[in-house]
Amino acid sequence: MKHTFTKKQIKRIIIEELQADLLIENTTNQLIEEGVVETVKNLKNKFFPNKSDEEIDTELEEIGRNPSQLEKMPRSKRIGILFLSGLLGGFLTQASFDYNKLSTATAADAKKISSSQQVTAQKSKDIINFRQMASSETLGKTASTQKEVDAKVREIIDDYKPVMKPAPISPGRGLFIGGDPAKGNFRGFAYVPSENIPDDEIMPFIAMSKADYEILLRATYLSGTEGDKRLEDLVMGRGRAGSSVFWAYSDRSSYQGYNRNSTIALLPLEWSVAYGLLQKRQNRGKR
Numbered sequence: 001m002k003h004t005f006t007k008k009q010i011k012r013i014i015i016e017e018l019q020a021d022l023l024i025e026n027t028t029n030q031l032i033e034e035g036v037v038e039t040v041k042n043l044k045n046k047f048f049p050n051k052s053d054e055e056i057d058t059e060l061e062e063i064g065r066n067p068s069q070l071e072k073m074p075r076s077k078r079i080g081i082l083f084l085s086g087l088l089g090g091f092l093t094q095a096s097f098d099y100n101k102l103s104t105a106t107a108a109d110a111k112k113i114s115s116s117q118q119v120t121a122q123k124s125k126d127i128i129n130f131r132q133m134a135s136s137e138t139l140g141k142t143a144s145t146q147k148e149v150d151a152k153v154r155e156i157i158d159d160y161k162p163v164m165k166p167a168p169i170s171p172g173r174g175l176f177i178g179g180d181p182a183k184g185n186f187r188g189f190a191y192v193p194s195e196n197i198p199d200d201e202i203m204p205f206i207a208m209s210k211a212d213y214e215i216l217l218r219a220t221y222l223s224g225t226e227g228d229k230r231l232e233d234l235v236m237g238r239g240r241a242g243s244s245v246f247w248a249y250s251d252r253s254s255y256q257g258y259n260r261n262s263t264i265a266l267l268p269l270e271w272s273v274a275y276g277l278l279q280k281r282q283n284r285g286k287r
Contacts, residue, residue, distance in 0.1 A: 027083050036219035037212045040087050047080040053211075060084070061284070064091025067101045078106065082113045088215075089222025089281075129246050130270050133220060134206035134213070142207045149249045152204045153256040153266055160192040164258075167191040167267055167275075169237045175255060175265065186255060187263040194276025203270050205249060213273050228281055235271070235278045247271045 027039060048056045063069050063081065070078050086092040092114055099107045127133050131142065143152040157164075167189035175186045199211040206213065221231040234246065247267055248254055255265035 027080075036087060037208070037215050040084065040215045040219070043080050043084040043087075047077055047084065056084075057088070057090075060088070060090045064094065064097060067091070067098065070106055071103055075109070079109055079113065082110050086114055086223055088218045089227050093223055093227055127220070127246075129248060130268070131205060133216060134208055143204050143249075146254075149205075149254075150256060153249070156192065156204070156269060157258065157266060160196065163196045164190045164192055166264075167271070169235075171255075171265060185263075186257070186265045188265075189255075189267045190258050190264050191267040191275065192269060192272045194272045194279075197269060197272060201269070203268070203273070205268050205270060210269075210273055213270060214277055217274055217277055222281075231274070231278055231281070235274045 027043070044051075044053075044056060048059070051059075060081070064085070070081070073081070082092055084090070091097045092110060099110060102110065143149045169189060171186040171189060194210075197210050199209065201210050202208065203210060203213050208216065217231070221227055221234060247270070249256070249268060258264040258266055
């Protein structure tokens, strides 16, 4: 039996389609103008109100395993979820995601959104250090002078000394104790486990909360192909040039020892968040 739409139904369908197309345009513009963090927050609030990050991750993973769920959603919601998945390094950016399981229209939306997010994936290729990562996301004051840096590192040690652990990375060559070659190279790094850092704590060298910084890491390092490998290379070093320097407190590639003249340097809290995200991804089987 042929189905006949009423004028009211046709009007609703047209409005929904226009709203969906506008959502793609507006979200793309928001990424460029307001940054990744605000865009992700907006999408979470709109499509997953009152849900925790863990709950959202779980739902996105379930959709990735059963993409047919996307077909049952209104187009605007489907587009919002596709955007969010891509920005958080979810199913949309995974090589195993099967576009063939989607209708032509849904697959077209997914590919369009994936293409629009390349601007965020490109960031990770152009960033010299973690300070620059946040330069377009925040105007907050960071510890920048040597005096401010020394004071902030001392504060981190005082606050977190009981929970600090040896970091599983090497300082590499050319990182000298106190910047003085005569004192020798640093032998290792200490760090604060991510689970001991509150979500609302401000990361001292980029002036973002821990939760916001994780969003930024996801978008810059997980939103493109081989994102998990890029994140792992960034955090663990893997012998790549500049991997340790990325986490230096200043443009002079400086670190501060755990104690005066210590051969162990302290990694910034920002490294802890990145390492915590890497562990979270590996525990979920995304390697």
